[in-house]
Amino acid sequence: MGANKKAPLSVKSLKAGRPPTARPPKSISRKTTKRLINNHHQLEKRRLQAVARNDKAAETAIAAEIEALGGLARYQQASLQGQHRDRGGDSSRVLMQWLGIDDDNKPATAPLEAAKPSFLSSAPLRMLEVGALSIDNACSASGCFHMERIDLNSQGPGIMQQDFLQRPRPKSNSERFDIISLSLVLNYVPQHSDRGEMLLRCLDFLHEPGMVSAEGSDSQNASVPATDEAIQKYFPSVFMVLPEPCVANSRYLNEEKLADMMTALGFDLLESKASQRLVYYLWVRQRPAPRFIPRFPKKELRSGSTRNNFSIVLQGT
Known part of the structure; x- marks a missing residue:
């Protein structure tokens, strides 16, 4: 009897032939x-x-x-x-809805429909997304902004590996932005004083009140007065997202104190929203950087054993 010959193994695809280490991570x-x-x-x-x-x-x-x-x-x-859509993630969708862009990234009737030629077509406005995890979120997909994304640990091309607290300060208006996204960023900063410093640094990286990025952004004076009322209303600004317990159940921070801090920095609250897990804010810069900023220390506002210790400290000037 002749020796049994085994049939050669067939590989159905290159993917099937890859070792386990090459497989994408499980959900x-x-x-x-x-x-x-x-x-x-x-x-x-x-x-x-x-x-x-x-x-x-x-x-x-x-x-x-x-x-x-x-x-x-x-x-x-x-x-x-x-952040996946099926998990209810991507907080930037809330911002785009506030700006009048629906979930399909099509212009809604208000408030930016009137600004469609300058805002949607030429897209001169610049956004700095701090703590960016993806280049495919709603802000990026909308085509409304020239995006610059940074994160402590870049997840891939299109996201610069950089610490916002260490980012060199702008040397000209061409390096400033119309909006800064701090979505689920402040709660990750370990030191409460660094959280305040991050808010303070936004003043350096945003245009002055009433100014927006100029077309091209390649000149030393790459900012111009905002002439459209819709643009004036929403920019320059900070989009901030925090876990809901950071303001609703903290010993040291509530919405009133957060508003007082932002007001002291020259911002007014334009939009806000609370969900079961998150709170969203859009703070518009209405006043130039103040010469004097009061100190906001870590001070107990609520007592109780169930409270968390999240706080933001502004050292003041």
Whole structure:
């Protein structure tokens, strides 16, 4: 009897022949996503506290715990998963609805329909998206802005790896923006004083009140007065998104204090919205940078064992 010959294995596709390490990461459940993000925030907070105490042993141990969870890359994967449309994510959709752009990125009847030639066609307005995870969100897809995206750990082309707190200050108006997006960014900054510094730095990177980016943005004086009422109403501005408990259940921050801080910096609240998990704000710059900014310390506003410790501290001038 002749030796049995095995039939050659057939590979159905290149994808089927790839090793497991080449497979795309599995989707993370909503429950796992929330747990990963919360655990990462808590560990990062403890690590920073250890740094402040100069406790090297504790810092090393906590850093190892963060890495065991997958580090910053795993945190960003969870955050990006949470932005998927089927999870109700992509907070920039709220901003676009406020600006009169519907979910299909088509102009709605108000308020920017009148500004369609300058706003939608030539798109001279510039947006800085801090903490960007994707180049495909609603703001990017709308074609309304010249986008510049930064993040501490870039997820790919189109997102510059940069810390906003370390970003060089603008040398000219051509390096300034009409809107800065701080969507789920402040709550990730570990130090409460750095959160205040981030808000203060927005004044450097935004155009002056009543001014917008000039067409082309290649000259030293690349800003012009906003002549359209719709543009004047919404720009320059800061789009801010926070977890709802940061303002609704914090010992040290509520909406009144947040509004007082932003008012002191020259902003007025134009739009706001609260969902079950998030709060959204659009702060429009109405006044030049003040010569004096009062100090907003970490001060208890609510008591109770169920409160969280989120705070924003403005050191003042």
